[in-house]
Amino acid sequence: MNILLTGKDGQVGWELQRALAPLGKVVAVGRDALDLADADGIRRVVRDVAPRLIVNAAAYTAVDKAESEPELAMAINGIAPGILAEEARRLGAGLIHYSTDYVFDGAKQGEYAEDDTPNPVSVYGQTKLAGERAVSSSGAEHLIFRTSWVYGLRGRNFLLTMLRLARERAELRVVADQVGAPTWSRMIAEATAIVVARWYEHSAGDATPRPKSGLSGIYHLAAEGSVSWCGFAEAIVRLAAEREVLAVERVTPIGTADYPTPATRPANSRLAAGRLAHGFGVTMPNWLDSLMYCLDAEAKD
C-alpha cells in the first residue's frame, strides 16, 4: 500500500522512513515537496499520492520560538493536520498524527491519562492541541500518538545538546523540577510500525486496504518511567563518560526559575500508557534502557 510520510527529515520522520518500509511503498516528503503552511499544496500532494495511510511526522517544534511566531506555528501544528485528516477521510485512508505532553499544564499529581483535560501553557502546546482537535473531529480513521521529550542521534534534541555541552563545559546546570519521559525517536517509529501492521491486518491483501474501525483516538506513546531533565542529563553524562573523555565535572540541579525561557513548560509531563497496550498490544521500554540502546546504536554504527 502507498504510505505518505511527512516530515521525513525530522527526528521521528527519519526513523519512520526505515520502520515503515516493510509495510508498503513509503512516499516520504520534506518541507520542499510538501509545505504544511500551504493548505492547497497539502491537498494537491495527497491527491497525487493517493495513499492508504498518511503519517504526519512534520511539525513546528521550536517551543520557545513559537511564542513569537504563533500564526506560523498554528498553521503547521493546528490547521495542517485537519487538512490531512479531511483528505484522508475522502480517500478512506488512515491518518497517524503525533502530539505532545505539552498539551497539559503539568499541575496534576501522577500520570496523565488520554482523557485528562488538556490545558496548554505554551503557544506550541496550544497549537498541538488545536491539531489534535482538528484530527479528532475530521471523521477520518485516525490515531493520535502523544509522545514526550523526543531524542535521538539526529536533529535537535536534549541528548545532543547535553553531549555537546558535556564536551565543552565543566558544569551543566539543568532544571530538576520538570519531570517526564525521554523517548527515543527510533522506539516511536518502531512502535508506530507495529501498530500500523495491526491496524491494517484484516485488509492486508485488499487492493484498497483500510484501517480497522473502532480504534480511532488518542494514545500515549512515551517511554516507561520518568525522570527530571536534570536526571536525564546525569544519565547521559554517566553513560557517555563510559565511552569518551568529557570536560564535564558536575551536573547541578536548578529550579525552573533559574533557567528562564520564553515558553512555560509543564512541571509534570508524565503520560500513562495503557490504551496502546490494550488496543494494539504495544508497550514501550523504560527511558533508561532506551537511552542505552540509543547510545549503543551510535557506538556500533
Ligand SMILES: NC(=O)C1=CN([C@@H]2O[C@H](COP(=O)(O)OP(=O)(O)OC[C@H]3O[C@@H](n4cnc5c(N)ncnc54)[C@H](OP(=O)(O)O)[C@@H]3O)[C@@H](O)[C@H]2O)C=CC1
Ligand atoms: N521533539 C520532541 O521533543 C517532541 C515531539 N513531539 C511531536 O512529535 C512529532 C515529531 O517531532 P520531531 O521528529 O521531534 O520533530 P523535528 O523538529 O525533529 O522534525 C519536524 C520536521 O517537520 C518539518 N517541518 C517544519 N515545518 C514544516 C512545514 N511548514 N512543512 C513541512 N515540514 C515542516 C521540519 O522540517 P525543517 O527541518 O525544514 O524545519 C522537520 O523535518 C511532532 O508532531 C512533534 O510535535 C511530541 C513530543 C516531543
Ligand SMILES: Cc1cn([C@H]2C[C@H](O)[C@@H](COP(=O)(O)OP(=O)(O)O[C@H]3O[C@@H](C)C(=O)[C@@H](O)[C@H]3O)O2)c(=O)[nH]c1=O
Ligand atoms: C539546554 C538546557 C536546557 N535546560 C532546560 C530547559 C527546559 O526546561 C528543559 C528542556 O529544554 P529543551 O529546550 O531541550 O526542551 P523542549 O524544547 O522544551 O522539549 C520539548 O520539545 C517539544 C517539541 C515537546 O513536544 C516536548 O515533549 C519536549 O520534548 O531543560 C536546562 O535546564 N539547562 C540547559 O543547559
Ligand SMILES: [Mg+2]
Ligand atoms: Mg527545544
